[in-house]
Amino acid sequence: MLTDLRHLLRLFAIGRCLARHDALGILQRDLPLPAAARTGLGLFQALFGRRRRNLREGERLAAAFGELGPSFIKLGQVLSVRPDLVGEALAADLGQLRDRLPPFAAATARSIVAAELGRPLDEIYASFDDTPVAAASVAQVHFAETTDGQLVAVKVLRPGVADAFARDLELFAWLAEAAERQVAGLDRLRPRDVVASLRAWVAIELDLRLEAAAASELRDNFRDDEDVIVPAIDWQRTARRAMTVQRIAGIPIEDRGAIIAAGLDPAAVADRVIRVFLKQALRDGYFHADMHHGNLFVAADGRLELVDFGIMGRLDMKTRRFMAEMLGAFLTGNWRRAAEVHFEAGYVPADRDVDAFAQACRSIGEPILGRPVDEISIGRLLAQLFQITETFGMQTQTHLLLLQKTMVTVEGVARSLDPNINFWEAARPVIEDWARDNLGPEALLRDAAGSLLRILRRLPEIAERLEKPAGDGISPAASPTARGRDPIRVLQTALLAAITGLLATLLLH
């Protein structure tokens, strides 16, 4: 009873905040609420409402969530990867939610670190900067130098954040339960499912040892890699609420000017971004799922530096195989196959019509394939695909959504560095390497894929030969009528087919 009362009070505050940001309309329109709840929302709107029609609905909701604190910021982030639930537009706006809060006092940060590590701060660090480098809803980061002379970054959990989460998660669970039980039609939004994802994400973010473990696993996967540096964890100075990481000194990736000034080629960096993502997702099945600008830096030697390992995605072999086969089928225009792999993976119920599904695949694939290769966005293709799969009764695969969202982010970052980036050119080395590594011990595979590999190796040479006749100074791709016969495009399509076919062959074994 007392808990109910507490939840109701908190709900009141939430309703008021949503009204002030003019964000109640979304709930009224999109949720099949009972009459009483509707009246309640209308009352809030009348009492506290402001009009902010210059902003999109999603922006208004994001602003309200930002004000409502850490748990709502996370809720917004969880919903931003669930366009299947909230729609594309809303998901995109929630993805822009700024996770920034005013910093907490340095003295507090120092005492948290000392308490967590069980020693006075000056026994742990030779110096500890008072001004944080960043402050977000869950944690803030201070630079420091350890007593043994290492330059580090120390991530410190915000005081009280665990309690705030616990309180709000209890409220969310209470609401989800009530909603699913009492409001017909709301179960479509799977509120309890959303709360469960939220709980899982938060559990990782509230225990920095888990983030440290994620960083450590990724670092192991990328030891001596020529494309990326993952900073080392200082486990002796890491506990639940404080994490010490080797400091990186790279250029923020959004600073294109500084990248150029450092003598680096932004296009090469863009290629790296894509390669690094693919190595994680394809080769390791373990990927950084928050690869936005703020978490990426460029080292002096051009390698990428990653920070922030709070959100990671995992793909098992079956899923990677599905992705490779499905993309392969799409990019070679084999719509029937594209449909079949969904059924084979068990994603779409067996009683659905494969041909109708193939037709739906064609309807999203053809418009995309008709465009120049450097304009094809795999992330968007997946987004559209997941939209149609839903109508065929495909159970939402949340790990695929996370992968898709990350692909969109990665493509966005790469394109901001190089507007003409060709995703497939950037991807090729990873796929080839992966093939080589996996070929060695498997004679059988070598036979199956050897000829494809030979073609792949000769592609640059073939490309050169094809390019020459078109050397009249006019790019064939610029003329829409010539597009279909452009030899480079034909080559690229062949390349796509070869790569994806090879990939599928390998994954199948």
Ligand SMILES: Nc1ncnc2c1ncn2[C@@H]1O[C@H](COP(=O)(O)OP(=O)(O)O)[C@@H](O)[C@H]1O
């Ligand atoms: N190892 C590091 N070296 C240098 N700067 C870092 C390091 N880790 C974090 N930072 C800085 O702190 C910011 C916030 O850290 P991050 O781990 O991304 O926290 P959040 O989860 O709050 O986004 C980063 O964007 C970066 O500027």
Ligand SMILES: [Mg+2]
């Ligand atoms: Mg970050």
